[in-house]
Amino acid sequence: MGENRSSTKPPIVEVAIFVTLAVLAWYILASVEAFEMLVEFVEQYEEYDLDEVILALMCMSTSGFVYAWRRRAESLRELEKRRLAEERITWLARHDLLTELPNRRYLREFADKADASAHNRAIPTYAIYMLDLDGFKQINDLHGHVGGDELLNNVAKRLKGLAATEMVGRLGGDEFIVIVDIGCIPDVMSFGETILNAVTRPMRLDSMHAQVGCSIGVACFPGDGDTFILASDNADTAMYAVKKSGRNGVMRFDKKMQNTLFERAKLESDLTEAVHNHNIIPFYQPIVSLADGSLLGFEALARWTNKDGTQIPPSTFIPLADELGLITELSENMLYQACRDAKEWPKDLMLSFNLSVTQLSDKVLGLRIVRALGHAGFPASRLEIDVTESGLINEPETAKQILMDLQNAGVRLSLDDFGSGYSSLAHLAHYKFDRIKIDQAFIESFEDDKKRNQIIRAIVALGNGLEIATSAEGIEHRSQLEGLRDIGCHQGQGHLFGEAMPATDALVLTQTRCPERDVTIIKPINPYRDETRNQVDNPIKPEPYAEKPKQTG
Ligand code: C2E
Ligand code: CA
Numbered sequence: 001m002g003e004n005r006s007s008t009k010p011p012i013v014e015v016a017i018f019v020t021l022a023v024l025a026w027y028i029l030a031s032v033e034a035f036e037m038l039v040e041f042v043e044q045y046e047e048y049d050l051d052e053v054i055l056a057l058m059c060m061s062t063s064g065f066v067y068a069w070r071r072r073a074e075s076l077r078e079l080e081k082r083r084l085a086e087e088r089i090t091w092l093a094r095h096d097l098l099t100e101l102p103n104r105r106y107l108r109e110f111a112d113k114a115d116a117s118a119h120n121r122a123i124p125t126y127a128i129y130m131l132d133l134d135g136f137k138q139i140n141d142l143h144g145h146v147g148g149d150e151l152l153n154n155v156a157k158r159l160k161g162l163a164a165t166e167m168v169g170r171l172g173g174d175e176f177i178v179i180v181d182i183g184c185i186p187d188v189m190s191f192g193e194t195i196l197n198a199v200t201r202p203m204r205l206d207s208m209h210a211q212v213g214c215s216i217g218v219a220c221f222p223g224d225g226d227t228f229i230l231a232s233d234n235a236d237t238a239m240y241a242v243k244k245s246g247r248n249g250v251m252r253f254d255k256k257m258q259n260t261l262f263e264r265a266k267l268e269s270d271l272t273e274a275v276h277n278h279n280i281i282p283f284y285q286p287i288v289s290l291a292d293g294s295l296l297g298f299e300a301l302a303r304w305t306n307k308d309g310t311q312i313p314p315s316t317f318i319p320l321a322d323e324l325g326l327i328t329e330l331s332e333n334m335l336y337q338a339c340r341d342a343k344e345w346p347k348d349l350m351l352s353f354n355l356s357v358t359q360l361s362d363k364v365l366g367l368r369i370v371r372a373l374g375h376a377g378f379p380a381s382r383l384e385i386d387v388t389e390s391g392l393i394n395e396p397e398t399a400k401q402i403l404m405d406l407q408n409a410g411v412r413l414s415l416d417d418f419g420s421g422y423s424s425l426a427h428l429a430h431y432k433f434d435r436i437k438i439d440q441a442f443i444e445s446f447e448d449d450k451k452r453n454q455i456i457r458a459i460v461a462l463g464n465g466l467e468i469a470t471s472a473e474g475i476e477h478r479s480q481l482e483g484l485r486d487i488g489c490h491q492g493q494g495h496l497f498g499e500a501m502p503a504t505d506a507l508v509l510t511q512t513r514c515p516e517r518d519v520t521i522i523k524p525i526n527p528y529r530d531e532t533r534n535q536v537d538n539p540i541k542p543e544p545y546a547e548k549p550k551q552t553g
Contacts, residue, residue: 099156111228134213192250213248283500297350339376366405380410440474
């Protein structure tokens, strides 16, 4: 990487020419006896004081020579300074300032050279490793940016210390590239493991131990791409595949990964279009009182049928909308529509609405929700917002502010999926929740699993102690309903009472509900039903909605 520095001394050829010319001039003048001629000439015209004129000319030419020599030395110094400055600018443009490693621009130049030299060669020459650190954000949060920078410098040093590398570069925040001549390593995957071990070894930061993970994608060139840049893009694809499969590992690029990437790109563009065109709509799952089966309200659950007719589950498109920055628009559309639908229900029924984890980092979320309520003309007291514990962890101060804004406006709060995440008592102490929703994983198995049974009892007792209602998710069997009712759980939802249904079906249900019945059982036609799942118990009593005309939604 070191650039050649050219010499600032006068070139030897120049000096030789000057000396030769001087010797030649001396020889000619000596051979014609020029000095004697000059003396004769001066004596002949003594009255003109030519000797003084010649002396003056000699003095002037000597001082002129010294001046010219000094000017030349000065301009050479100037030129050297400019050359060094230009060299520095070129270096800066091609390197990362923090780690002093080559950057993307350097990589492009390297790629051009590799393309030129790889022409006509079929066997792979280079192995390209794309690295992305896992958990770097936490290091920054914990040790500050100075600690983060130190970690990046340590990683750079460790990578530079690896034998056989052709180039080590930093391509952005926590992304690095390592290029190796394949002939110099035993095999591509084991060298990937060597890189992984080097990066993930613990290090000391601020006299504390720190450690990051690393996802590494590998591609070879030529072989995994027609050009070096395409091959490095493919190494990037492999790196993303590592991230998706749980992070911290090494994967070699394979063509199937490209298909996955293509499908993801298509899903991203379909989702963007669906959100903009309001094609994601709320369906409603009944929430009932476990004591008497009466209908208490509905949870709005987002439903999306893609253009080709496939139903994409919220577990796929909600995180994607989060990633693409579409969640605010999606959620606002959903909430507005849900409030308009819920306005048609009897006034004692409430609407439960989910927030995603990233939404709780949006400082003005509380205001957005209150504004949507105002537009739809739906009372805040009938809205209950579901938040998960992971949403409270990321930016606790912002989350606290949002929840306070909502509560001040009269909105109720529910802690969703309790038991599946941190299950922190601190969260229950910190915020005033109106409801705890026990995660459906507990409900699935609590009848045969003593420990889970005890945990549900403990959560219900905790709720009772704190005067927070408890609700069970995913009730599919009558025995589960009875068990939960015995434990004293207040509310519940699940396929036993009904799956999420279109707004028209929900409206019919609100009009025909029978609070005095043991359990209100409804089975709407639901295209989202996962038929591979366990069968839900059949209703024991005749279904009140068997006569209901089929819905087309
Ligand atoms: P969640 O809030 O825990 O919602 C409950 C999930 O359990 C729903 O899945 C519901 O259909 C499913 N479920 C309810 N009863 C049963 C049952 O008896 N058996 C089984 N097997 N499943 C049952 P869904 O609709 O696929 O939603 C999944 C998750 O997606 C939701 O989990 C929620 O976190 C998220 N989500 C759904 N709609 C929205 C939305 O509009 N906004 C946000 N931010 N997240 C949403
Ligand atoms: Ca929920």
